[in-house]
Amino acid sequence: MSTQHILCDVADGVMTIRLNRPEKKNALNQAMYTAMADALRNADQDSTVRAILLTGTDDCFCSGNDIQDFLEMPPAGEDAPVLRFMRALAEARKPVVAAVNGPAVGVGTTLLFHVDLAYAGESARFHMPFVNIGICPEFASSYLLPQMIGHAHAAELVMLAEPFSAARALECKLINAVLPDAQVYAHARAKAVKLAQQPPNALRTTKMLLKRWNAPRVAEAIMFEAQHFMPMLGGPEAREALTAFMQKRKPDFSKFA
Ligand code: COA
Numbered sequence: 063m064s065t066q067h068i069l070c071d072v073a074d075g076v077m078t079i080r081l082n083r084p085e086k087k088n089a090l091n092q093a094m095y096t097a098m099a100d101a102l103r104n105a106d107q108d109s110t111v112r113a114i115l116l117t118g119t120d121d122c123f124c125s126g127n128d129i130q131d132f133l134e135m136p137p138a139g140e141d142a143p144v145l146r147f148m149r150a151l152a153e154a155r156k157p158v159v160a161a162v163n164g165p166a167v168g169v170g171t172t173l174l175f176h177v178d179l180a181y182a183g184e185s186a187r188f189h190m191p192f193v194n195i196g197i198c199p200e201f202a203s204s205y206l207l208p209q210m211i212g213h214a215h216a217a218e219l220v221m222l223a224e225p226f227s228a229a230r231a232l233e234c235k236l237i238n239a240v241l242p243d244a245q246v247y248a249h250a251r252a253k254a255v256k257l258a259q260q261p262p263n264a265l266r267t268t269k270m271l272l273k274r275w276n277a278p279r280v281a282e283a284i285m286f287e288a289q290h291f292m293p294m295l296g297g298p299e300a301r302e303a304l305t306a307f308m309q310k311r312k313p314d315f316s317k318f319a
Contacts, residue, residue: 068097075112075258077105087125095143102150112258117161126168136295157257161250172201181250182228183243189225196299197291202283
């Protein structure tokens with residue numbers, strides 16, 4: 063199940079899924095989405111796994127989708143690895159805990175809407191820069207974010223699309239607690255181990271009940287957003303933004319109507 067960039071192991075009833083591509087700030091390519099989707103589906107089937115811990119490397123959680131991949135191999139169709147990953151996390155039957163250090167960008171932020179417990183370091187930085195790169199929100203964030211914080215605050219986060227602090231993420235109820243950076247992983251792991259010691263059927267049923275009423279709308283939102291962001295990725299605004307990122311220059315949107 064482990065690949066070079068996604069490391070998985072199981073100990074104390076906890077499957078740890080670690081993003082491990084520090085040279086690209088843990089940007090997610092198609093192989094990584096596939097490995098994470100498979101790990102999450104396997105965790106559901108494996109009776110030795112009773113909780114899942116999702117984390118990155120010491121100074122970075124995830125810089126979002128790999129921008130080179132966005133340019134060269136944009137996701138297409140319902141079975142695109144990114145959509146398989148989104149469905150696997152949204153539908154995970156066992157509890158998922160996230161430990162976030164450093165940047166959590168794009169899907170690195172929006173996946174947190176789908177975990178059960180999330181802990182972040184004081185220097186974590188969250189960002190949903192979809193509009194900045196010529197696309198639109200994904201992973202049901204356009205549905206869940208206004209539901210959680212109201213339209214005005216949601217619009218601020220995804221239309222002005224500026225990075226925000228761990229304190230703001232806590233205020234938005236996106237995470238459970240802010241901790242000193244060095245304590246995040248141990249704290250999150252301790253919570254995952256504690257979940258793994260709970261009666262498993264009661265825990266799974268409770269998670270199912272918490273998610274049940276929103277689940278159909280979340281599934282619909284994931285696909286509806288994808289119908290918009292997939293074609294947008296090939297459009298001129300995204301091409302300009304993504305090429306500018308790769309060329310390490312500021313994008314120029316002045317010519318677009
Ligand atoms: N896709 C591909 N490569 C990425 C990447 C991404 N999403 N994010 C970072 N990288 C690469 C950089 O191109 C750079 O590669 P290089 O060393 O070959 O030049 C390397 O990772 C380090 O990134 P850098 O930007 O120098 O690190 P930083 O600490 O200054 O900033 C981020 C980190 C995450 C804030 C910044 O890289 C960033 O904003 N990344 C893009 C995020 C994004 O827009 N994601 C898509 C969301 S939908």
